[in-house]
Amino acid sequence: MPPRPLRLFRSAADLLLPACCLGLATLLAPCCCLAGGGPENVLLVVNQNSSESLTVANYYTRLRQIPPQNVLYLDWQGDPAQISGHTFRDKILKPTLETIDRRKLSAQIDYVVYSCDLPMRVNFQDFFPGEKFPKQMRPIASITGATYLWQVVLQEEPTLMGLNTNWYVPDAGVQDLARCAEAANAPTQGFRGRYAWRRGGKREADPSKGPRYFLSCMLGVRHEMGNTVEEIAHCLITATSADASRPRGTFYFARNKDVRSTTRHKCFDAVAAALREDGAMAEVTTGMLPKAAQDVVGLTTGFRKQDVAGAGMRILPGAICDNLTSFGGITDKDLGQTLLTSFIRAGAAGASGTVTEPLAIQAKFPLPTIHLHYFRGCSLAEAFYQSVAGPYQLLVVGDPLCQPWADPPDCDAFNLVDDKLVKGPLEIKPRLSSAAGLCELYVDGRLQGALPRGGKISLDSTKLTDGSHEIRLVAVRNDPIETRGRFTVRVDVRNTAAEPIALSSTPERRVGVDQTLELRVDGDASRYVIQQNSRTIGQAQGTPAVLRIEAAELGQGPVALAAEDPVSGRRSAPIWVWVE
Template sequence: MIDGLHRLYRPRYFKTTRTVPAIMATIALAFAFASEDKLMAGVGPENVIVVINADSVTSRTIANHYIDLRGIPDTNVVLLSDVPQGLRTNLADFKAKILSPLFAEIDARKIGSQVRVIAYSADFPTSVDVSTDTAKLTDPTLKQYQLPTASINGLTSLYQFLLGNSERYLDLGSNLYARGSIDREFRNPYMDKERNEAYDAAVANFSEKSYADAAKQFTELFVKTPSFSPIAIRAAEAYALAGETDSAKLMLIKSIQSGWRSRKYLDRNDALSDIVKSDAFQPLMNQLSDEPATVQGPKGFASELAWAGNGYPSLDQADGVRYMLSCMLAVVHSQGSTVDQAVEVLRRSSKCDNTFPDANFWFTKTGDVRTTTRFPGVADALLWLGYLGRPAGVILKSIPDEKADCVGLMLGTPTMQLAAKSFRFVPGAIADNLTSHGGNFETSSQTKLTELLHAGAAMSSGTVAEPFSLQPKFPLPMMYGYYASGVTAIEAFYLSLMSPYQLLIVGDPLAQPFARPPSDRGSLAVSDKINGEKTLRMTRKPADEIDLTRSTPTQLIEIFIDGKLTQRIPAIAKMEMGIKGGPPGLVEVRMAMIGNDPTQPRISRSIWLQLGDGAAPPKASVSSDGQTAICKYKNAESIDWMLYGQVVSTTTGPESDFAPDRSVLGEGPLNVRPVVTIDGNRIPGRPVTVGRK
């Protein structure tokens, strides 16, 4: 049990009937909302926080490029000063100078409900000394194998434990978001004593063939946790064995409505056989997936949800533990990447989304423990990839020598020579290598994870200290199956990583070559009514045809205004929001459409609109060489230039030419926003990009 951790950091969860208090005083919605307890997940640019070391030009440069490549909103960019220098820091400084100020900033901006990924730019410590916590361990196995060095992203992902001053993040199964075998679906998921004991009692009654009692107990538990569909399956089984067929059918229907997805499990279920094979039940069965029933399927990630012991999410924070996916965008170091190499990795990866490459997934196998440790899980990955129709196989060498394209590569070797490799990583490929020091940049021993990035991978990983070849500290082979199912690279890593604390993950978290986002067309516009009121109009036109191999129907829509989630609504054709008291100038309005699939694929579009009345917003332009932003505004008292929510230049008067100081702001494209002051009122315009090549 993890006492109190669910109360530590609770970002506001926007249900479908929320208004936009900071922007609109009243909103009239021309439709009926869907259920308020819908669980939403998945990762897009709106869900990624990019963290910059404000005192490092290198950190700014890497971030500048990534923010521009991926369309990260300014609201999601956090600059931290006084970041500990070097590759290593201690736990106290990590909490005080990185983790706590970062989460305080997210909370202050009121964007906690939409943040799912923390991506650190370069020039942050990669390793954290956690000896103060390993000293608290009492379990002899953990004391022996959990060394006092953690990765920055591993600790960030396990933030609830750290903010609760609990060393339980050192457990080998600390990441409950990670998937497991299909049997895990029916593990006792409850952390509190009352429901934990109630579940055990139901299981005992079922084992003792007291099916009616077990059915009642499972049903009562499901009512309390309606997102835990396996409990409804257990109730249906018990009802069926008790001869209560109608109740069994009802609970089976409820399990599917709450997210149960495996047809194969039901097809081989003796207790439910008569129901699931009946003609009347086939329409419902046909909605389920034929994916292999050996491992749990992928789920899109959401940080506002609590993940329980059975791997299922819940809106009730008491039901589990919340996490935050995390990685580094680059490690710029003499043992790692140069700035140019790091930028090229991100640039290449940004072009991979929804490309569905016809490329291989390979799993190497030698006599080395670095491959044999994970090889038992390769069969599940091959089965899953075969189900998806993706080419995959085992390579009986430390490095493939095939002349072919690769989109996923699992390795286990201390060193590798990739410069002369015969295969080609396609854009969006992921690769990882089980070895001791792949993420330890303090030593030249062993090949570093960054070499796989330089060779063409979009994301890779390596431990920052000796992991003792323990499988929970490395991604399962199923990472590649989940990736091929359409999740982002960052989700694929954490879906398969049971103990993240030691693993450094580097690259593009948003890479998603197999994602199937909605193909609907959406638009946003502001119109004036006859009575003088303004209306924000959203329209969605479904695609004429949906190729389910490359897209999914729209399930829900999210509306963001200046980077903040303001509405979550069903997939309706149109919506109107009456606007009163809108802000001056232009704001970015973003519409994200979320697909009806467990991976929750997303696609977003944005437009700059004037929601309020008042003076016309300023218009900026860029000089012919692309390096200077220009703004002229009659009668302006001053013109500010904003970058990532901060004023980086101020000019008195109605004209301003802004050439960024690259020695401070870093190289790469900068989306700078003009804000003019008239009669003491600030009026923002639309950003322009300087420095884009």
């Protein structure tokens, strides 16, 4: 049975979506991405055997302009909920790390992000056969926590289950591990996967000086109690719309007598005061939820079970909503608690929950300072991981790149325009706004180097294949958070007399999920491979060269396709097709 059509825009509420995402023509057109910690720093992992995983990845790739080589399609056919430690290490983590290395992305990947329909829970008991752990150290981790702590997973170290394994957290002293006691004065800083860390959030450029991490997040979870694909896609669209928007709303800290609240609520007043001092609106309320509040830009609370949808709250685009409860991240069965997916459904850009009984231990949940880091301009993932000292059981879900309070620097180059014809050397001299300290140069999504302010570089186009290439300039703000802004163009390299490669489709822009898509390649090669991002979906041969493929194999939503001559490496410009 073919997958049912995906329907996203069904009511006036959908008008909250960004203008560049409302219509087919505009969603398929180039769209500027303002958020920092950007798409070139993401490796997106997709289950190629799940149409839902493909669909979610299609939306995210388009919304965030993820480079094609930054998408990894895994042949995952295992359990969708829980796997063993060795299975995770050998079938998911190692292929991910090997892909980063093989594609020469090691210098730039900061985020490992999972689409839906990959296992959310990892049981590491097989790493330690016969060993019994205290109940506060159950060897069960989330996929995002295990990925963040990738080095200790590879080494099979029991420190994976420690309460102070995340040294990205500033001043993560023992006073906050059991209960939150002092957190308001935490400094805020950005994250790079190549940085090493010493205790207390001390950053080191030398990777031998401390552990390294990958910010990790799932774009969505489905299962029995999870979100629908429509809800996940809507979350990602609204999160993208929130970037650099500085939403006017209130950060709420809901205090009550439940141990799920008392574990953290001694810090509420101090963090709320720090937010107000920084210019935000923050309120400490009594109860489980700020019922009827119409301006929720952030929420920290603790309770077992509440009707989030019936609370009358309006959660604004970009909000992080965090609830401390035992089973908030278990979506494959009903254990009678409010799940993180309830907040995603209600409009949050990100939420989290533990995937096994964690006990009421502060170190396993975000400190209230998560909202302070977020308001200061960090990405959603940076805010989460800067706040959790022992993240191994915490499943983080949502858009990791969402950055509502970012102030990205501007950059461009006067001689770079779309479809520019390039022969021989191309001199690039970036123009940066005053906030930027340097500019990174990416060609086809791969980091080429960094230029200081006022610097220039001569790009030798003869070292590139003829055809379409993306040039991306990324300005990095000169401050501890290192917020990033980008400028992207696509140029046409022509250093030989070879005929350009052109890809077209029938139907041209829209195709039903139950229809066949015909792809035609015009050029002078005898054979072409057709790729969806980094995945080869088939070959086209003949004159003209044609490939017919069932649209359902691509997933729904906006799909990027390109043709490549496997002999010369020449590529066509990408085309976008909407599968509906």
